[in-house]
Amino acid sequence: MKKNLLSYDIFVDDLLxxxxxxxxxxxxxxxxxVCEKKHFKxxxxxxxxxxxxxLYCYLPVVNCKICGHSQQLIKFNDKFYNNYYMNIIEKNILTKKNIKLRFENSVRRGEALKFFLEKKLKKNxxxxxxxxxxxxxxxxxxxFAKKGSETFGVDPDKDSINYGKKNNKFSKLLNIDAEKMKFKKKSFDLxxxxxxxxxVHNMNLVLKKVSDYIKDKGxxxxxxxxFPLDIVENFFNFNHHRxxxxxxxxxVALKYNFKPIYSSYKSELSNLKSVFAHSHQKNYKLLKQNYKKNKKGNLIWVGIKSKLKLKKKYIKDNFxxxxFNLEKNFL
Ligand SMILES: [Zn+2]
Known part of the structure; x- marks a missing residue:
């Protein structure tokens, strides 16, 4: 990257x-x-x-020239993001409206996930x-909890956890950042x-922890x-780091010893998350039409934890x- 592009003060000031x-x-x-290199477009x-x-802010989203991963280029400290999520996103996006509907939708997604794992992947x-x-x-x-599974959840949003504690008494829900969670090594099946x-602020730390806590073959x-819902929904927003x-x-999964076994843009799970979960949003109609037309929703991916050390390899993604229509001139 050119040296004169390394000072982003003017954009950061605009955002702040x-x-x-x-x-x-x-x-x-x-x-x-993903690959921890610094060669971006x-x-x-x-x-x-x-x-x-x-409202837009001038902060760059980049694509890695080595592995093809896309992410925000600039990262603030944890204090900034905590304030951002608690005081800005919380007020603007996570309104308390439709909370019952959202909860019910998350239960439906749990049911769809359980069904998918059992029927499609033969995992109970x-x-x-x-x-x-x-x-x-x-x-x-x-x-899952209703079928006797021992279930734990972590989330940084206190209100969501409090609502969950009242409406899902079967699970142990903890109000903590994923980066700070602590569980016994090799203890989870899923x-x-x-x-x-x-x-998440630190994706690698979270995946490292998950890899430690999950059992072999978990x-x-x-x-x-x-894609294409990410474009319709304007995915490249400040709320999403990557x-x-x-x-x-x-x-990224190979780095933490997970072997991919399934991935899809088309599933009941994608539909529930991509469409129904956004039924409170202004562009709901558009999302629904788009899903109907493309039959593509959110991306779901499944991996299995390998006992043997997997070889890290970065196969470049050009997707x-x-x-995406690239901007030719940055400044
Ligand atoms: Zn990379």
Missing amino acids: SKLKIKKNTNYNVCVCD IITSKSLLSSDKN FNGKKILDVGCGYGGMLLP VIINGSLEH ILFLEGKG IFTKRTFNN ILKH
Whole structure:
């Protein structure tokens, strides 16, 4: 990357003033989340800040030239993100409206996940130990818990956890950042990370922990935004630190000894998350039409924890570059 592009103060100031946050917040220019190199191509210099106000901030989203992973280039400290999620996102996006509907939807998604694991992958987790990282209200765990599974969930949002504790008394829900969770090594049979890996501050730390806590041959279930819904929904927004594809999930999972066994943009789970979960949003109709037309929703991915050490390899992904209109001039 050219040297004159390494100072982002002007963009950071723009963001902070839009968020009404005091200046001089520390930030870093990141390495790639996946391959940890620093060879990027900027794919957009603008990130959506608020869909309600159609407000953008000038912060670059980049694509890694080595492995093809896409992410935000600039990262702030944990204090900044905690404030951002608790005081800004919470107020603007996670309104308390439709909370019952959202909870019910998360239970339905849990049912769909259970069905998918049993019917499609022939995996039964009745009576087994399950962890949901970024569990929200803990609704996804409920169908598993009711079948005798020992279920745990962590989420940084206190209100979601409190709502979950009242409505899912079968699971142990903890109000803690995924980076700070602590569980016994090799104790879980299934770990769910549903739409949370985009948001975590330190993805590598979270996956390292998950890899430690999961048993050999245990299952990791990931869910993330997927093309083309990510474009319709304006996925490259400030709220999402990174975007995944089938191949970048494969690349990152291999680092933590997970072997990919399944991935898809088309499933009942994708449908539930991509469409129904957003029924409170203004662009709901558009999302529904788009899903109907493309039959593609969020990306789901499943991996199995290998006992043997897997070889790290970064197979370059061109999916995002191929589908996204690149901005030619950054400045
Ligand atoms: Zn990379």
